[in-house]
Amino acid sequence: MDMTPSQTIGPFFHLCLTVDETAGRLAGPGAEGERVALICRVLDGDGIPVDDAMIELWQADASGAYNHPDDPRYAEHDPAFRGFGRLATNHEGVCVFETVKPGSNGTSEAPHVNVSVFARGLLKRVVTRIYFSGDPANKEDPVLAMTPADRRETLMARQDSAKPSAWTFDIHLCGERETVFFEI
Amino acid sequence: MQFVPRSFSERPILVDYNLYQMADRAACPARRNADPEYLYEPYRSTLRRAPRRPLILLPESLSQRTGPIFGHDAITETSSDLTRQHSGEPLGERITVAGRVLDEGGRPVTNTLVEIWQTNAAGRYFHKKDQHHAPLDPNFTGGGRALTDSNGCYRFVTIKPGAYPWQNHDNAWRPAHIHFSVFGADFGSRLITRMYFPGDPLLAFDPIFHSVRDEAARRRLIANFDLGLTKPEWALGYRFDIVLRGRVATPFED
Numbered sequence: 001m002d003m004t005p006s007q008t009i010g011p012f013f014h015l016c017l018t019v020d021e022t023a024g025r026l027a028g029p030g031a032e033g034e035r036v037a038l039i040c041r042v043l044d045g046d047g048i049p050v051d052d053a054m055i056e057l058w059q060a061d062a063s064g065a066y067n068h069p070d071d072p073r074y075a076e077h078d079p080a081f082r083g084f085g086r087l088a089t090n091h092e093g094v095c096v097f098e099t100v101k102p103g104s105n106g107t108s109e110a111p112h113v114n115v116s117v118f119a120r121g122l123l124k125r126v127v128t129r130i131y132f133s134g135d136p137a138n139k140e141d142p143v144l145a146m147t148p149a150d151r152r153e154t155l156m157a158r159q160d161s162a163k164p165s166a167w168t169f170d171i172h173l174c175g176e177r178e179t180v181f182f183e184i
Numbered sequence: 185m186q187f188v189p190r191s192f193s194e195r196p197i198l199v200d201y202n203l204y205q206m207a208d209r210a211a212c213p214a215r216r217n218a219d220p221e222y223l224y225e226p227y228r229s230t231l232r233r234a235p236r237r238p239l240i241l242l243p244e245s246l247s248q249r250t251g252p253i254f255g256h257d258a259i260t261e262t263s264s265d266l267t268r269q270h271s272g273e274p275l276g277e278r279i280t281v282a283g284r285v286l287d288e289g290g291r292p293v294t295n296t297l298v299e300i301w302q303t304n305a306a307g308r309y310f311h312k313k314d315q316h317h318a319p320l321d322p323n324f325t326g327g328g329r330a331l332t333d334s335n336g337c338y339r340f341v342t343i344k345p346g347a348y349p350w351q352n353h354d355n356a357w358r359p360a361h362i363h364f365s366v367f368g369a370d371f372g373s374r375l376i377t378r379m380y381f382p383g384d385p386l387l388a389f390d391p392i393f394h395s396v397r398d399e400a401a402r403r404r405l406i407a408n409f410d411l412g413l414t415k416p417e418w419a420l421g422y423r424f425d426i427v428l429r430g431r432v433a434t435p436f437e438d
Contacts (some may be wrong), residue, residue: 001288068251084251122230
């Protein structure tokens with residue numbers, strides 16, 4: 001059957017999709033693993049913060065298992081870790097997710113977080129990934145390997161030197177520093 | 185929102201980059217995907233927000249074959265009836281909007297979260313950024329959610345939204361529409377779209393609608409009036425089926 005086409009989320013989704021302000025917590029209080037805050041910021045082609053975007057994250061838990069029965073390691077997944085979060089950006093184009101660093105998912109992929117961004121002016125979502133800068137597994141990651149070397153940095157979250165649990169990730173929708181986006 | 189796993193175990197996992205040949209995937213590039221391009225100049229907001237660089241085709245991965253799952257605790261009794269979320273009844277034309285969520289293979293997508301949002305009957309969103317000079321309705325927020333049943337069916341009761349002006353170009357009006365957000369079976373099937381109403385004269389002038397270049401695909405965004413869905417002396421009915429991208433196809437699947 002033919003797919004239903006995408007349309008932009010528009011600027012008024014908050015009244016339905018992001019009413020739950022706790023939806024930025026991917027990890028419950030009892031979740032295993034290294035706690036991190038993912039500080040995501042969305043910028044337009046002029047570098048101006050996008051204050052009406054919605055970001056969704058999906059990731060494996062600290063052991064690398066997904067909260068989904070199609071993961072062969074589903075039985076091992078951490079019940080305190082839901083793995084999904086979504087938030088609206090604020091006036092600075094920022095939203096902050098509370099999660100744990102994902103583990104290796106059993107393939108050659110390095111630990112990563114899947115990202116969807118929806119916004120007015122985006123007729124369909126953009127999909128990218130957050131990798132953790134400095135992770136030795138990044139060298140073997142097949143997705144990073146197929147990304148042009150000069151743009152690979154756009155997929156790296158940066159650790160805050162003053163606060164090591166905080167990682168920042170800027171998403172440039174277009175412009176000179178355009179983030180690498182994926183087709184899936 | 186809670187994320188309660190449902191039990192299903194069809195389809196084996198296959199995560200092997202060597203077996204999954206990029207060339208094979210490129211051989212079926214369209215995937216009957218009629219999504220708009222990012223850049224569509226008549227819709228002005230795309231100019232500063234549309235990515236310009238080529239997308240990188242992501243190899244199949246467990247990351248995309250999995251995705252969030254929602255349980256019944258994501259919804260309440262009045263979640264899917266937008267006319268019963270306040271003490272009084274909203275103004276406007278009461279309608280039922282129902283349909284099925286299917287994948288590309290025509291299989292029902294069961295227990296998936298469908299969320300909708302819309303203006304009130306006067307064309308005004310319950311949102312601080314909406315400054316359209318039209319009245320708010322104290323009995324209408326305009327947000328709803330439902331889970332599809334074992335046949336992939338969903339159903340909402342709401343009121344017909346209104347058209348409203350926007351700043352895209354001179355005398356620009358958005359045709360009445362209902363926003364739909366659907367998760368589907370995995371990360372790859374996520375869709376946000378809009379349902380329009382049949383016969384709306386504003387559709388001909390709307391750049392967001394026309395960002396979908398294929399006419400047949402545009403028609404899939406328009407609901408069908410369905411006499412069978414109407415309730416005599418109570419509500420009119422519209423049917424809107426949604427087809428999500430299926431499981432990431434592998435070269436071994438038909």
